[in-house]
Amino acid sequence: MKTAEKQGIFKEKNRIFTENLDSCKGLKVYNEKLVKHKGREFRSWNPYRSKLAAAILNGLNIEIKSNSKILYLGAATGTTVSHISDIVKDGSVYSVESSPVAVKKLIELSEKRKNIIPILGDANHPDRYSFLVPVVDLIYQDISQRNQAGIFISNIARYLKRSSNSILMVKARSIDVALKPNKAYNLVCSELENSGLKIKDKIDLKPYEKDHAAVIISN
Ligand SMILES: C[S@@+](CC[C@H](N)C(=O)[O-])C[C@H]1O[C@@H](n2cnc3c(N)ncnc32)[C@H](O)[C@@H]1O
Structure with missing residues (x-):
């Protein structure tokens, strides 16, 4: 396998x-392929299962250092969290999820992956997990709620290091089913800008995910 590495992300075609x-080693998280190459083991990252993989394949250009601290909102059972855990091997992924069933899986994952900190919590209330979460280098949010921009803004205000980037996965239909996706993305971007954040990029996730976009901001 020929690979080109970029900040812990390896590409082949x-x-x-x-x-x-x-x-x-030898363990899968969601039935992804494991590929061995020169004594190293790589996990394929499925863009149909992970919006972050879809955004990267569609041109997302963001630096995640191996010692970064990441706050992940809407962690679910840890599909995308597990790949971030590979990338930040000397850092931490503070993984907030409101479903107790999903958090049970996250806890199991964190037993092998010591850099995952599972948190059963509601991202609408950032202060409630402040005893566990420090100031972080990046916030990643994937929560399909109407007030997704508001949740993102309040967590950035509470936890994001100054002059840092963050990623919001926007689901257009959660904003307003009657709106065309681009109008929904623009509404979210206006709300973010009105709160003082700068929009650095907006990436449609087609063909991997319909009616979703990644919005990249800096504070
Ligand atoms: C689209 S799924 C996330 C998928 C996940 N990011 C991945 O790529 O593997 C959205 C998740 O957000 C969670 N969620 C919804 N509202 C939330 C809230 N207010 N606080 C924390 N998690 C929430 C849901 O339970 C669900 O697991």
């Missing part, structure tokens, strides 16, 4: 991979 953590 139109496929991307992360390198499996040493503590997880």
Whole structure:
């Protein structure tokens, strides 16, 4: 396998991979492919299962250092969290999720992946997890709620380091089913700008995810 590495993300043609953590060799998280190459093990990152993979394949250009601290809102059972955990092998992924069933899976994942900190919580109330979460280098949010921009803004105000980037996955239909997706994305972007954030990029997730866009901001 020929790979070109960019900040922990490996590309081969139109496929991307992360390198499996040493503590997880041979272990899959969601039935992804494991590929061995020169004594290293890589996990294929499925853009149909992870909006972050879709955004990267569609041109997302963002730096995630191996020692970064990430606040992840809407962690679900850890599909995307697990790839971020591979990338930030010397950092941490503070993973907030409101479903107790999903958090049970996150806890199991964190037993092998020590850089995942599972948090059962409601991202509408950032102060409630402040005893666990420090100031972070990046916030990633994937929560399909009408007030997704408001949740993102309040968490950025509480946790994001100054002059840092963050990523919001916007689901157009959660904003307003009657609106064309682009209008919904623009509404969200206006709300973010009105709160003082700068929009750095907006990436449609087609063909991997319909009516979704990644919005990249800096504070
Ligand atoms: C689209 S799924 C996330 C998928 C996940 N990001 C991935 O790529 O593997 C959205 C998740 O957000 C969670 N969620 C919804 N509202 C939330 C809230 N207010 N606080 C925290 N999590 C929430 C849901 O339970 C669901 O698991």
